[in-house]
Amino acid sequence: MSAKKTNIVVQGISEINEIPELIEINSYANIRCAPDLETLRNFLPGAEVLLGWNFDADILEKAWDQATHLKWIQWGGAGVDAVLFPDLVESDVALTNMKGIFDRAMAEYVLGLIIAFAKDFPETYKAQTERRWSYRLTNCIENSNVLIIGTGGIGRMIGYLLKAVGCHVTGVARTARLADDVFDSTYSIEDVDEALIGADYVVLATPLTAQTKNFFGENQFARMKHSSYFINVGRGELINEHALIDALEKKNISGAALDVFQTEPLPPDNPLWSMNNVIISPHMSGDYFGHRSAMAHLFLENLNCFRHNLPLRNTIDKNLGFIATKPLTNQ
Structure with missing residues (x-):
């Protein structure tokens, strides 16, 4: 594991206190909050990790040309269909979701x-x-x-x-x-x-x-x-x-x-x-008291894997659009 701090951008929040669980990683991570497109474009250059907290894939796509050092995106939902724009799919950037939380x-x-x-x-x-x-x-x-x-x-x-x-x-x-x-x-x-x-x-x-x-x-x-x-x-x-x-x-x-x-x-x-x-109902079936904290903890688990060069949890096959598993068949 490298001793240098990991550069992280959190898309969709204005300050780190909105995700209190992230405060504990300040000792080994540089965290930038990007609530809008302009801020995201400013902070993406040099960022290795993006935490997509607000599901706004359009903003990420518009800022994608600035993602010059990005290696991994942790998307803040189970479905990743919105974020699978062509440039991301064709890139080497890993994409993970919040499978298991909802x-x-x-x-x-x-x-x-x-x-x-x-x-x-x-x-x-x-x-x-x-x-x-x-x-x-x-x-x-x-x-x-x-x-x-x-x-x-x-x-x-x-x-x-x-x-x-x-x-x-x-x-x-x-x-x-x-x-x-x-x-x-x-x-x-x-x-x-x-x-x-x-x-x-x-x-x-x-x-x-x-x-x-x-x-x-x-x-x-x-x-x-x-x-x-x-x-x-x-x-x-x-x-x-x-x-x-x-x-x-x-x-x-x-x-x-x-x-x-x-x-x-x-x-x-x-x-x-x-x-x-x-x-x-207004797209709320998976949300519950405590689900955002659970999302943050899953991100922290994956961040630990990222920093230690271990396999990331919930890695998406970007061509399929979901986590691929080998099924049991009748053959």
């Missing part, structure tokens, strides 16, 4: 949504606001068929919790895989239409890549049961939003829960806001 929170969020739909909580709340006694039968989630599209850390944790409450869990991944302790079976993404048949709940938790952008549209919603529900905690660009709205308006599916959208914040005139069979 898995449990997002899984609990999805479990809560499935319970809300099964127990018809939206109607219960509506009846309460109208002072209306609305007795009715609701569903149990035990033995429900849940299809999770995306079997990485987040999708796997979702499946783990759903399995624990008695759901039958099927996955969709890049390739078909053997059954394991979470997924009863896993289809390849090319066979997603077949996998949709019979699902009571369809959950999108896959990264946004060239292969998955807008892959879920009219044909896929047509494959779903009229009684089924659609949940998206991945990315808004994974789906054809107009096809979703059409499926909801025509009652081709029973409802949807959406945490991500093609345009964020969701415009006030978007028809999804006024649909009584839709639950909308």
Whole structure:
């Protein structure tokens, strides 16, 4: 390990006190805070490490010509689709994400949504606001068929919790895989239409890549049961939003829960806001009290690896757009 200090730029904060955990590394790191494009362009020359704290990839791309000594970017989210601009992809700069920080929170969020739909909580709340006694039968989630599209850390944790409450869990991944302790079976993404048949709940938790952008549209919603529900905690660009709205308006599916959208914040005139069979949340499924501290600690762990020339945790395959793992296959 070199005795010299590591030059670090933190994109998206004005002062180091916004991430208190970083104060402890002042003895071996020169930390510069870059809240805007001008500051980032001034501080990038000579920087070896960039911590992207505010997800503003456009600013980084505009300042990229100043990243003359950059070796590693720690991105502050699980999805890295926004930061994969061509110059970064083609460079030798390592890119890591925050895999593992958001898995449990997002899984609990999805479990809560499935319970809300099964127990018809939206109607219960509506009846309460109208002072209306609305007795009715609701569903149990035990033995429900849940299809999770995306079997990485987040999708796997979702499946783990759903399995624990008695759901039958099927996955969709890049390739078909053997059954394991979470997924009863896993289809390849090319066979997603077949996998949709019979699902009571369809959950999108896959990264946004060239292969998955807008892959879920009219044909896929047509494959779903009229009684089924659609949940998206991945990315808004994974789906054809107009096809979703059409499926909801025509009652081709029973409802949807959406945490991500093609345009964020969701415009006030978007028809999804006024649909009584839709639950909308503002891209918050992975956030929780303490998640920023957990992000900072993961960065510090990786910084230690960087300074000691050890493999970085959560290294992204920039051509694929996610952390590549070798799948179990049926061959």
